Amino acid sequence: MIEEIITSGRMNPEIDPILHVWGWEIPFYLFLGGISAGILIFSAYFTLRGRQDELPVAVKWMPLAVPFLIGIGLIALLMDLSHVLYFWQLFTNIRWESPMSWGAWTLGIIMPLSIAWIATWIEDIFPKWEWKFDEIKTVIDWLKNYRRYMAQILILLSVILGMYTGILLSAFNARPFWNTSILGPLFLTSGLSASAALVSFFSKSEVEKRLFTRIDIILIGIELFMIVHLFMGHLAGTQVHIQAAQMFLGGAFTVPFWVFVVGLGLLLPVVLEILELKHKFIPAIVPVVLIVAGNLMLRFIVVNAGQASRWLY
């Protein structure tokens, strides 16, 4: 056996010995972005299918949370910037090769669009709602005629937003654990799953509850399938990818990932949801809390594990 000892004189803060430039802000922001994307996709999709009156929570109520979720996410993102007074530079440049750039632009467009989307539903939600200025009412009434187009654009942008939360990480080939294109679809699916769980929790209609529980079960199935593929891809990759996967197969991230994300965040809630569909009594709060917590944990673990994985030379 050949032994190698590498001694480096470099000790830059947050870089050595293990990279840790991204703390809680980035995974928290990715989590909120994922859920927002999920909520908007369901709302826009079921509007296009003409089921807004049958599924009021998914179509009309849940989007109310989106500007707040994205707002909190943006605050977290700004807190992460170390040269924050220059953040406006994000919006004086368009860099197609940089996921960070098109993510910022997508958020910049989705934020006002989601507010306009809510505005078109607000009179349905609060029947006593009155716009203070007639001009606003005229604009909103005019917008209502274009709901279909708004929904189509929202779906497109939300899919980009949901995917981007993963692609942001997979674009970094310097961190082998992140360097897999499945992170985009995985984070999109997980964001959709959390928002489906939230819809079925908040909904009072049996039809809506059951539909979204069923959707969530399918999404969790897809997520589990993608997690298996994530590791298959890494294990069939180069030495650095194999080592990155090993952090989860015996290494430091094994217990947090398999017990908390996969066990408590995916497998247990999916079993509870199946029992719920079979009319067993399950307190509704349990699966949704497990799923949302698992969602958050997944992003924290992926962000940390990526920073811990590296090339060897």
Place this chain on the structure above:
Amino acid sequence: MRYAMAVDTLRCVGCSDCVVACQTENDVPIGHCRDWIVEKTTGTYPELQLEIRSERCNHCANAPCVRTCPTEASHYAEGGIVLVEESECIGCKACITSCPYDARFIHPEGYVDKCTFCIHRVEKGQNPACVSVCPTHAMIFGDLDDPNSDISRAMATRKWKSLIPEAGTDPKVFYLI
């Protein structure tokens, strides 16, 4: 013009003069470094091999930091030197995570900092500070497009390697072995 650097691992003794010269020349904040020494020992005692390298930003021709920067703060300057424009840097740290060499760090003032190949000296026809102080003349800096430059000749006559070229970065710091 394609600037590059070659570090002769057979001459380098790991004295860290290059590190100190860089810190002085570029006013690098205390506790940080733009270049550093790596000692790699291979084998089992008593059969050992030692390689000493003076490392820094590789000024990659296909630089992931330039690609992932959302604001064009990280950019290519003349001769392929990779620089950070501090007034455009928002401190998002995408470039830091995208660098397989971990050559970048956050300056205490918030922007991202790294080796500049001492572009302010190179523009005057001088060598980078690390190269000019090296007591064993282990470092060569020059233009790869000029076949008569010292670096082109060293690369043509010596065996060399670059660090993790498989990361697809096309690095421009070479190690003579």
